[in-house]
Amino acid sequence: xxxxxxxxxxxxxxxxxxDGMVRAVDGVDLAIDRGETVGVVGESGxxxxxxxxxxxKLIDMPPGRFEAGQILWQGRDLIPLDDAEMNKIRxxxxxxxxxxxMTSLNPVYTVGEQIAEVIALHQKLNAKQAMAGAxxxxxxxxxPNPERRVHDYPHQFSGxxxxxxxxxxxxxxxxxxxxxxxxxxxxxxxxxxQILELxxxxxxxxxxxxxxxxxxxxxxxxxxxxxVVMYAGKVVEEAPVGALFGNPRHPYTQGLIRSIPRVDRSxxxxxxxxxxxxxxxxxxxxxxxxxxxxxxxxVMPACTQAIPxxxxxxxxxxxxxxx
Amino acid sequence: xxxxxxxxxxxxxAAPVVAAPRKSRPTTPAGEAWRRxxxxxxxxxxxxxxxxxxxxxxxxxxxWPVAINDIDFAAKLQGPSWTHPLGTDDLGQDLLARxxxxxxxxxxxxxxxxxxxxxxxxxxxxxxxxxSGQVDAVLMWLTxxxxxxxxxxxxxxxxxxxxxxxxxxxxxxxxxxxLIVVVIGGLRWMQVARLVRAQFLxxxxxxxxxxxxxxxxxxxxxVVQHILPNALGPVIVAGTIDxxxxxxxxxxxxxxxLGFPSDIPTWGSVVRDAKDYLDIAPHWVLFPGAAIFxxxxxxxxxxxxxxxxxxxxxxx
Numbered sequence: 229x230x231x232x233x234x235x236x237x238x239x240x241x242x243x244x245x246x247d248g249m250v251r252a253v254d255g256v257d258l259a260i261d262r263g264e265t266v267g268v269v270g271e272s273g274x275x276x277x278x279x280x281x282x283x284x285k286l287i288d289m290p291p292g293r294f295e296a297g298q299i300l301w302q303g304r305d306l307i308p309l310d311d312a313e314m315n316k317i318r319x320x321x322x323x324x325x326x327x328x329x330m331t332s333l334n335p336v337y338t339v340g341e342q343i344a345e346v347i348a349l350h351q352k353l354n355a356k357q358a359m360a361g362a363x364x365x366x367x368x369x370x371x372p373n374p375e376r377r378v379h380d381y382p383h384q385f386s387g388x389x390x391x392x393x394x395x396x397x398x399x400x401x402x403x404x405x406x407x408x409x410x411x412x413x414x415x416x417x418x419x420x421x422q423i424l425e426l427x428x429x430x431x432x433x434x435x436x437x438x439x440x441x442x443x444x445x446x447x448x449x450x451x452x453x454x455x456v457v458m459y460a461g462k463v464v465e466e467a468p469v470g471a472l473f474g475n476p477r478h479p480y481t482q483g484l485i486r487s488i489p490r491v492d493r494s495x496x497x498x499x500x501x502x503x504x505x506x507x508x509x510x511x512x513x514x515x516x517x518x519x520x521x522x523x524x525x526x527v528m529p530a531c532t533q534a535i536p537x538x539x540x541x542x543x544x545x546x547x548x549x550x551x
Numbered sequence: 552x553x554x555x556x557x558x559x560x561x562x563x564x565a566a567p568v569v570a571a572p573r574k575s576r577p578t579t580p581a582g583e584a585w586r587r588x589x590x591x592x593x594x595x596x597x598x599x600x601x602x603x604x605x606x607x608x609x610x611x612x613x614x615w616p617v618a619i620n621d622i623d624f625a626a627k628l629q630g631p632s633w634t635h636p637l638g639t640d641d642l643g644q645d646l647l648a649r650x651x652x653x654x655x656x657x658x659x660x661x662x663x664x665x666x667x668x669x670x671x672x673x674x675x676x677x678x679x680x681x682x683s684g685q686v687d688a689v690l691m692w693l694t695x696x697x698x699x700x701x702x703x704x705x706x707x708x709x710x711x712x713x714x715x716x717x718x719x720x721x722x723x724x725x726x727x728x729x730l731i732v733v734v735i736g737g738l739r740w741m742q743v744a745r746l747v748r749a750q751f752l753x754x755x756x757x758x759x760x761x762x763x764x765x766x767x768x769x770x771x772x773x774v775v776q777h778i779l780p781n782a783l784g785p786v787i788v789a790g791t792i793d794x795x796x797x798x799x800x801x802x803x804x805x806x807x808x809l810g811f812p813s814d815i816p817t818w819g820s821v822v823r824d825a826k827d828y829l830d831i832a833p834h835w836v837l838f839p840g841a842a843i844f845x846x847x848x849x850x851x852x853x854x855x856x857x858x859x860x861x862x863x864x865x866x867x
Contacts, residue, residue: 284765286761286764286765290684311769311770312769315767315768315769316767317767318764318765318766318767319765319766319767320767323765323766324762324765325762326758326761326762326765328758331757331758331759332758332759332761332762333759333762334759334763334777334780334781335580335759335781336580336780336781337780345763345768345776346766346767349766349767349768349772350767381579381580394762397762397766398766
């Protein structure tokens with residue numbers, strides 16, 4: 229495809245704090261094509277969520293700041309747009325669902341009113357039509373008795389149901405891109421599978437692209453076509469999902485994959501689950517050179533000299549490592 | 552993550568409600584609040600008494616059509632009797648008629664002053680809570696300044712200063728009403744402003760606000776539709792208490808002779824007129840005093856009941 233749906237180029241989102249600039253996102257390149265599911269993985273605090281919120285410009289402007297880069301949405305840069313213009317893109321073209329379904333719905337309105345609000349806001353419909361649309365959306369996300377449940381309040385729904393409602397809200401205007409920011413982290417495993425399945429179903433139905441942010445490698449393996457691995461505000465590896473799991477090139481990716489618990493291995497020789505020693509470095513004053521150097525077992529003198537650029541090692545497979 | 556714990560508790564507790572036949576159980580937030588309020592016996596009893604009081608002053612003049620300024624020196628300073636159920640004052644005026652009339656003024660002043668206080672408080676609090684930084688600092692500085700002012704002397708000074716000019720524009724009775732309401736309301740908005748600001752500061756970080764913003768809601772819409780309704784519980788409670796405080800303030804002003812013109816009875820001014828006859832006509836001061844006491848204490852109890860009923864953390 230000639231032009232990707234979303235093309236993030238060299239994005240730097242920094243936060244000004246009393247201690248200095250926190251470089252939460254420090255030069256991220258990421259492209260998503262129409263109808264594609266892209267996974268973004270990494271540890272907590274590596275910039276996944278900030279990248280996602282930057283796309284919708286949900287970063288609080290002080291203290292946050294776009295230091296550099298472009299966010300091209302169908303070729304149009306979103307960074308200079310003001311809030312009113314962004315509101316035309318939010319929900320209608322790009323929608324987002326958050327990690328916490330328990331608190332992402334307003335407790336004082338019925339779920340129907342909340343979905344209808346989004347519909348009425350973006351499409352010229354009266355209240356009755358919007359409410360009918362809300363029931364339709366609830367039906368689509370497999371909530372039983374949708375005509376009755378639209379009149380229920382969020383506290384009458386379980387966590388998994390609320391995440392379904394959130395998905396219904398996000399998809400009510402048929403966006404071209406759905407950003408799912410750890411949509412299943414707060415849910416138990418069986419519900420996780422249901423929600424992922426639902427997202428897959430919705431994707432096929434509406435033909436939208438999904439940017440799936442998670443730290444669960446298993447989720448990525450099952451649902452995405454392409455994976456972007458982030459570490460300390462930077463992309464360290466990007467590859468088709470098969471290549472990433474079959475032939476991970478970056479030591480950090482290798483560590484992430486080794487740290488997936490596996491049923492078939494635990495009984496045998498490798499009883500202990502591996503982890504990556506150390507933690508993500510401070511983004512206040514990142515070390516020069518590769519940010520993973522301090523935790524990398526293959527570290528070489530050259531690693532601490534300069535930041536290794538992202539280079540293509542196989543078609544579609546890019547790695548930021550000198551190995 | 553910490554915020555999810557109470558929410559999940561409430562979800563568990565609500566599950567049986569969903570499973571039960573739904574027609575018998577109120578499940579709207581207002582219905583839930585009413586259910587909790589009903590269990591507060593003192594508040595319910597207070598509500599009944601206050602409603603009776605309001606009904607009495609509202610329809611009283613039609614049931615008891617005696618003029619408030621019917622002077623009858625033959626019947627002065629009489630105790631309760633069939634012709635004058637609450638007795639008479641030193642001019643032989645019927646006390647029941649005067650208390651009904653005065654109650655209208657006192658309760659109306661209380662309500663109107665509360666509305667002024669709540670509107671100003673919500674505006675200041677919402678503005679401060681939404682705009683962090685300098686605007687917030689200046690508004691809170693202003694709030695603290697008002698809080699540090701001595702209420703009663705200022706009340707007296709302001710009514711004394713502006714009484715004549717306002718009266719000349721709006722007439723003696725209307726002028727006094729507007730002046731007293733504005734002065735009392737204008738000196739009582741600070742608690743509401745602080746409450747609203749605190750609510751806004753925590754609510755604006757909530758995920759549902761962020762979610763609404765992510766789905767294209769404008770800033771005004773976020774404030775009016777999503778944040779304010781969630782902040783209203785404590786405001787309603789504070790507003791109730793403000794009504795009581797405003798009734799007291801009006802009574803104090805009237806007692807000191809700075810309220811309504813002296814020929815217009817209010818509960819406070821009747822107490823003032825009666826104070827010199829405490830030993831020979833105790834009924835004169837007793838009834839208006841009891842009316843003030845009943846109105847204020849019932850409103851306070853209702854406020855307590857509402858505080859429990861509207862507390863979002865309460866599950867049952």
